[in-house]
Every structure is written in C-alpha cells, then in structure tokens.
Amino acid sequence: MTALADAVLSGDIRALSRLLTHIQNESPPAKEALAVLYPHTGRAHLVGITGAPGTGKSSLVNSLAKAYRAKGLTVGIIAVDPTSPFSGGAVLGDRIRMRDLAGDRGVFIRSMATRGSLGGLARTTGDAVRALDAAGFDVILIETVGAGQSEVEIAHEAHTTVVVEAPGLGDDVQAIKAGILEIADILVVNKADQPNTQHTVRALKAMLDLGANRPSEFWHHSRLSPESSLPAQPEAADHWETPVIETVAITDDGVEPLLQAIDTHYEYLRSSQRLHIWERARLESELASRLKDALLDRLVQHTGQEKVKQILDQLTERVIDPHTATESLLNAANSHRQGWNSTAIQDQE
Amino acid sequence: MGQRKIRVLVAKPGLDGHDRGAKVIARALRDAGMEVIYTGLRQTPEMIAEAALQEDVDVVGLSILSGAHMALTPRILELLQANGMEDVKVILGGIIPDEDIITLKALGVAGIYGPGTSTADIVADVQRMVEDPQ
Numbered sequence: 001m002t003a004l005a006d007a008v009l010s011g012d013i014r015a016l017s018r019l020l021t022h023i024q025n026e027s028p029p030a031k032e033a034l035a036v037l038y039p040h041t042g043r044a045h046l047v048g049i050t051g052a053p054g055t056g057k058s059s060l061v062n063s064l065a066k067a068y069r070a071k072g073l074t075v076g077i078i079a080v081d082p083t084s085p086f087s088g089g090a091v092l093g094d095r096i097r098m099r100d101l102a103g104d105r106g107v108f109i110r111s112m113a114t115r116g117s118l119g120g121l122a123r124t125t126g127d128a129v130r131a132l133d134a135a136g137f138d139v140i141l142i143e144t145v146g147a148g149q150s151e152v153e154i155a156h157e158a159h160t161t162v163v164v165e166a167p168g169l170g171d172d173v174q175a176i177k178a179g180i181l182e183i184a185d186i187l188v189v190n191k192a193d194q195p196n197t198q199h200t201v202r203a204l205k206a207m208l209d210l211g212a213n214r215p216s217e218f219w220h221h222s223r224l225s226p227e228s229s230l231p232a233q234p235e236a237a238d239h240w241e242t243p244v245i246e247t248v249a250i251t252d253d254g255v256e257p258l259l260q261a262i263d264t265h266y267e268y269l270r271s272s273q274r275l276h277i278w279e280r281a282r283l284e285s286e287l288a289s290r291l292k293d294a295l296l297d298r299l300v301q302h303t304g305q306e307k308v309k310q311i312l313d314q315l316t317e318r319v320i321d322p323h324t325a326t327e328s329l330l331n332a333a334n335s336h337r338q339g340w341n342s343t344a345i346q347d348q349e
Numbered sequence: 350m351g352q353r354k355i356r357v358l359v360a361k362p363g364l365d366g367h368d369r370g371a372k373v374i375a376r377a378l379r380d381a382g383m384e385v386i387y388t389g390l391r392q393t394p395e396m397i398a399e400a401a402l403q404e405d406v407d408v409v410g411l412s413i414l415s416g417a418h419m420a421l422t423p424r425i426l427e428l429l430q431a432n433g434m435e436d437v438k439v440i441l442g443g444i445i446p447d448e449d450i451i452t453l454k455a456l457g458v459a460g461i462y463g464p465g466t467s468t469a470d471i472v473a474d475v476q477r478m479v480e481d482p483q
Binding site for chain 2: 027095
C-alpha cells in the first residue's frame with residue numbers, strides 16, 4: 001500500500017497533508033508510508049528556530065522563508081504550539097505571522113500541537129520533518145514552542161539551531177544559565193531596534209567568550225552503544241564560532257546575514273564528518289527511545305494486566321520495593337519467553 | 350498510542366476587524382480538546398483554502414460580521430472543493446439574515462451561528478459533524 005507515499009513523492013500536496021495527519025495521530029498508514037519515504041530523506045537542510053515567547057520567532061520564520069524563496073529554494077515550515085494539559089486541545093497561532101508566504105506554492109506551513117510532549121516539540125515532529133524532506137522541500141524550518149530554558153530537544157531534530165533572544169528579557173546572569181543558549185549554533189537578537197539591544201548583544205558575546213572551545217556537538221548518552229564506541233571529539237581549532245546576529249524581523253532587517261550564517265553552518269557540518277556524526281547520534285537516540293516504548297508495550301501486553309496489577313499492588317503496600325518490582329515483571333515475561341517471541345512475530349504481520 | 354484530534358481552522362475573511370467572537374470560539378474549541386488553527390484577520394478566500402489544505406482540517410470556521418458573507422462564503426466553498434476538500438465542514442458565525450441562512454445551507458454550509466449562540470452548542474455541533482458525518 002504505497003499509494004500515499006508515491007503521491008507525496010510526486011508532489012501531491014493533499015497527500016502530504018493527509019500523511020502529516022496520519023503521522024500526528026500515529027496511525028498505521030503513517031508507518032507504511034514513512035518506510036517507503038525514508039530512503040528519500042536526508043536532502044533538506046533542517047533549521048530549528050527556538051527562543052522564549054515574545055522574541056519574534058514566527059516573524060523571523062516568515063522573513064527567513066521569504067529570503068529563501070528569493071533565492072529559489074522551497075521551504076517547509078513546522079510550527080509547534082503547546083497542548084493544554086487540562087483539555088488536550090490547543091490554539092495553533094503561528095501562521096498569523098506568516099501572511100507574506102500565502103499563495104506561494106513553494107512554501108508549505110503545518111502547525112503541530114505538542115500533545116503532551118515536553119521539550120518544545122511534538123513526539124511526531126521528527127517524522128513530520130521526514131515527510132516534508134521526502135516531499136522535496138529544500139529547507140525545513142522547525143519553530144519550537146518556545147516555553148523556556150530547557151527546550152533543548154530541537155538540537156536533536158535540526159542541523160542548525162537558531163536561538164532567538166530579544167532585548168530586555170533578562171540580565172547577564174540569564175545569559176550564562178545552562179539550557180537553550182548552549183545549543184545555539186547561531187544567536188539572534190531580534191527586535192534589535194529597541195533601546196537596550198547592545199546591552200543584550202554584549203551579554204551574549206561575553207557568555208560565548210566564556211564558553212569558547214567547548215565541544216560543539218550536543219551529545220546524548222544512549223544505552224544502545226557502549227561509551228567506547230563514541231567517535232573522538234574534533235579538535236579545538238575546528239570548533240564552530242557561534243555568531244550573534246541582530247535582526248528586526250518585521251522589517252526583514254538583518255535577515256540576509258542570518259541566512260548567510262545558516263548556510264555557512266550547514267557547509268561547516270557537511271565539509272567535515274560532523275553531519276554524519278550528528279545523524280548517527282540522533283538516530284541512535286531515536287532508536288533507543290522507540291525501543292523503550294515498544295518493549296514496554298510488548299512486555300505489558302504479554303505479561304497481562306492481572307500480573308502487572310498484582311505487582312503494582314505489592315509495591316504500593318510496600319511488600320516489595322521498586323527494584324524488586326521491576327525484576328518481578330521482567331521475570332514474569334521471561335518465563336514465557338517462547339510465547340514472547342511469537343507475539344513479536346505476530347505483531348509484524 | 351496515538352490520538353485523533355479534531356482540527357478546526359478559525360478565520361476572519363475580508364476586512365472585518367472585530368475578532369473577539371472568533372477568539373472566544375477558538376478558546377472554547379480548545380477547551381473541548383480540539384486543535385484550533387487560528388489564522389486571524391484579513392484572510393482572503395484563497396488564504397483560507399490554502400491553510401485548510403495544508404493543515405488538513407476537519408472544519409473551517411468563518412467569522413463574518415461585516416455583511417460580506419454572501420460574497421465570501423460561496424467562494425470559499427468553491428476553493429475547498431477545487432482542493433479536493435469537499436468533506437470539510439464549513440461553519441459560519443456572525444450577523445446573517447434568515448434568507449441568507451437558507452441559501453448558505455443549500456450551498457453546503459453545515460452550521461450558522463448568530464450572536465448569543467452558546468459556545469457549548471457550537472462545540473457539540475462540531476463534534477457531531479466530525480464524528481458522525483452524514
């Protein structure tokens with residue numbers, strides 16, 4: 001059943017849009033289509049745009065997309081907004097800032113809600129990016145929720161991470177706190193027509209100087225590979241120097257230098273082993289995460305709700321401790337080892 | 350593991366600048382667990398149809414207080430058809446005279462809500478339209 005995937009590859013926008021819905025809903029047609037599309041991914045430059053609310057991310061995405069279009073490149077945009085933890089609903093309002101892109105067939109904008117994921121992206125954002133990549137867009141801009149300092153997930157999803165700041169949102173101490181500033185390949189001070197812009201620019205540059213010669217890759221320890229198989233860190237001389245670029249997104253000021261910096265970063269990744277290293281680390285992390293979910297599901301399904309409840313009861317009554325509870329569940333699964341394997345085979349059909 | 354959410358586009362076509370109603374509806378739909386793509390003011394029919402296509406929405410909600418509903422709504426319906434989105438339900442909020450209501454419903458508008466309609470009723474209608482389409 002590759003009709004949907006084939007349609008996406010041939011440029012059918014309706015099919016792409018439908019596929020993105022399947023992806024968001026994690027429904028079976030998504031898996032089938034993604035399997036067909038995966039070999040067609042890896043062409044697009046993935047650019048993440050993150051930063052606190054009110055810094056002008058959406059306006060910047062609008063400006064950047066226009067600039068890319070002027071260069072003849074096609075642009076896919078994924079804009080993520082938060083799902084309400086109370087109602088499960090969301091208002092996705094990033095499109096409002098992107099009016100200039102309306103009517104252009106070379107731009108595709110899709111809004112996604114986080115649906116419970118933390119970290120600034122939806123769980124399915126990675127697969128949505130793959131769909132746009134396979135559909136042939138040259139650049140994919142991924143705009144995160146922008147809730148705060150620990151939104152580092154974007155560094156896993158994008159080749160180039162742009163962190164957007166605005167003047168007057170914090171003092172020098174804010175600038176050196178861990179979190180999103182560390183993942184920036186490019187720092188942007190937007191709304192640079194405001195009075196205290198230079199103060200913010202200086203604070204950021206000072207922070208960067210303090211951190212000079214830090215390893216530029218964002219490592220995430222995954223359980224899949226032992227420590228010793230990690231590739232060696234590149235030399236200090238080859239480190240990327242994070243630029244600080246001033247922009248006024250709503251008038252497109254500073255967007256050309258920003259686009260240059262983004263392109264330069266991509267060249268930097270491609271000209272060394274870094275792109276490959278990044279891809280591999282990111283895929284390893286993704287595989288580990290998917291395995292955790294799938295194995296847990298399979299274990300629970302196989303062990304049966306009865307047994308799970310029994311162990312949970314014992315745990316709650318303090319008859320057994322959490323470590324023992326974990327071992328008990330694993331042993332319960334092991335004792336039906338043969339049955340476990342046939343369940344696995346059945347699921348594949 | 351995954352979930353299916355109702356996705357609704359809320360837009361104000363034309364030059365009408367009063368968006369409080371649209372925002373109230375957007376909020377109500379969000380509180381009912383739906384994902385609302387809020388595109389705001391001064392949308393052309395082409396922009397609305399394009400957004401509906403890219404976002405693969407279930408429902409398009411139009412807020413029109415300017416009296417231009419007869420000029421705008423049929424055009425939007427036409428564009429949705431042309432984009433292969435004839436399954437999408439179109440609903441309309443605003444000041445709509447009775448005779449126009451009849452015409453618009455005949456054209457395929459699934460719901461028309463005048464001032465004072467309770468948001469609970471609109472939410473229930475949207476849920477029914479999507480989960481139990483005729």
